[in-house]
Amino acid sequence: xxxxxxxxxxxxxxLLAAANDDYYLDSVSRWEHAxxxxxxxxxxxxxxxxxxxxxxxxxxxxxLLPKRLAFALPxxxxxxxxxxxxxxxxxxxxxxx
Numbered sequence: 001x002x003x004x005x006x007x008x009x010x011x012x013x014x015l016l017a018a019a020n021d022d023y024y025l026d027s028v029s030r031w032e033h034a035x036x037x038x039x040x041x042x043x044x045x046x047x048x049x050x051x052x053x054x055x056x057x058x059x060x061x062x063x064l065l066p067k068r069l070a071f072a073l074p075x076x077x078x079x080x081x082x083x084x085x086x087x088x089x090x091x092x093x094x095x096x097x
Contacts, residue, residue: 002075003059006082010052013089017045030093041092048089055082 017031034041062073
């Protein structure tokens, strides 16, 4: 369940990156706008999306494993880390220009 919710957040970030940025009259995606912000903005988005994807993948894999093979994954550490990484990616795509 947790992995599905986190994966949905990653998918939403991907859709946000592909969406048109309302700042421009022509069709410029939010990712294209972020790349115009310089290497710092691109790094913010890439690191944020990489961390959110990795944490979501770890939760999904753990959920698919049988109980005897499941590894420890403290949700009280995973969820705040995910939120910070998600916010980093969102900020770079939506507000960090």
